[in-house]
Amino acid sequence: MLLLISPDSVEEALDCAKAAEHLDIVDVKKPDEGSLGANYPWVIREIRAAVPADTPVSATVGDVPYKPGTVAQAALGAAVSGATYIKVGLYGCGTPEQAIEVMRGVVRAVKEYRADAFVVASGYADAHRIGSVNPLALPDIAFRSGADAAMLDTAIKDGTRLFDHLPPEVCADFVKRAHQVDLLAALAGSVKAADLGELTSMGTDIVGVRGAVCEGGDRTAGRIQPHLVAAFRAELDRWASR
Numbered sequence: 201m202l203l204l205i206s207p208d209s210v211e212e213a214l215d216c217a218k219a220a221e222h223l224d225i226v227d228v229k230k231p232d233e234g235s236l237g238a239n240y241p242w243v244i245r246e247i248r249a250a251v252p253a254d255t256p257v258s259a260t261v262g263d264v265p266y267k268p269g270t271v272a273q274a275a276l277g278a279a280v281s282g283a284t285y286i287k288v289g290l291y292g293c294g295t296p297e298q299a300i301e302v303m304r305g306v307v308r309a310v311k312e313y314r315a316d317a318f319v320v321a322s323g324y325a326d327a328h329r330i331g332s333v334n335p336l337a338l339p340d341i342a343f344r345s346g347a348d349a350a351m352l353d354t355a356i357k358d359g360t361r362l363f364d365h366l367p368p369e370v371c372a373d374f375v376k377r378a379h380q381v382d383l384l385a386a387l388a389g390s391v392k393a394a395d396l397g398e399l400t401s402m403g404t405d406i407v408g409v410r411g412a413v414c415e416g417g418d419r420t421a422g423r424i425q426p427h428l429v430a431a432f433r434a435e436l437d438r439w440a441s442r
């Protein structure tokens with residue numbers, strides 16, 4: 201299972217760089233603009249320059265509205281700024297059809313620019329709280345739009361966690377659906393080290409984390425700590441080797 205860590209600034213990315221051996225993907229976001237809030241292009245560029253060249257940089261395009269042209273252009277901006285993983289939170293899409301339309305635009309915009317870019321279609325485990333598309337539809341949305349992975353996060357960061365909204369057996373169904381169409385399955389949402397056993401056993405490909413590796417477990421006021429990244433990685437490896 202790959203470990204994706206989400207810094208919110210160049211300073212935090214430098215802390216990630218100190219722990220680069222313990223993580224697989226550095227994911228640029230702006231948490232004060234939402235769960236998958238988009239950061240500035242120059243922040244993506246500076247973070248790309250700050251982390252080791254062999255560590256992929258991901259960028260979130262935002263908790264996006266149902267505005268396919270706007271979102272495609274934003275996704276291209278993230279790619280031009282140096283991200284090779286492009287994550288889109290389909291917040292404003294209420295139906296699979298809307299989500300597919302948005303993601304098709306993103307895939308075309310990004311892959312015409314850079315064919316090896318990796319596009320992630322993200323939904324929300326707590327979609328019922330925001331009127332967004334059913335989380336179990338994400339693998340099919342990702343597949344039908346030509347994306348590379350389906351992801352779930354939580355939309356509202358209020359202390360509730362991935363498994364509070366989708367129990368492990370439903371997350372396992374999500375992973376299975378993604379694998380059936382040859383896509384990677386990524387899961388996030390206030391995930392803690394204690395969840396890694398379940399996430400590993402269901403075959404999750406990428407786990408996304410912020411709060412669990414911030415001081416005090418606080419994703420907003422706390423800052424990413426290299427020693428917490430190392431400890432999280434050790435626990436992940438412990439489960440992977442069982």
Ligand SMILES: O=C[C@H](O)COP(=O)(O)O
Binds near residue numbers: 206353390408409412
């Ligand atoms: O993509 C991953 C998210 O940043 C997860 O953040 P969180 O662990 O604080 O919910």
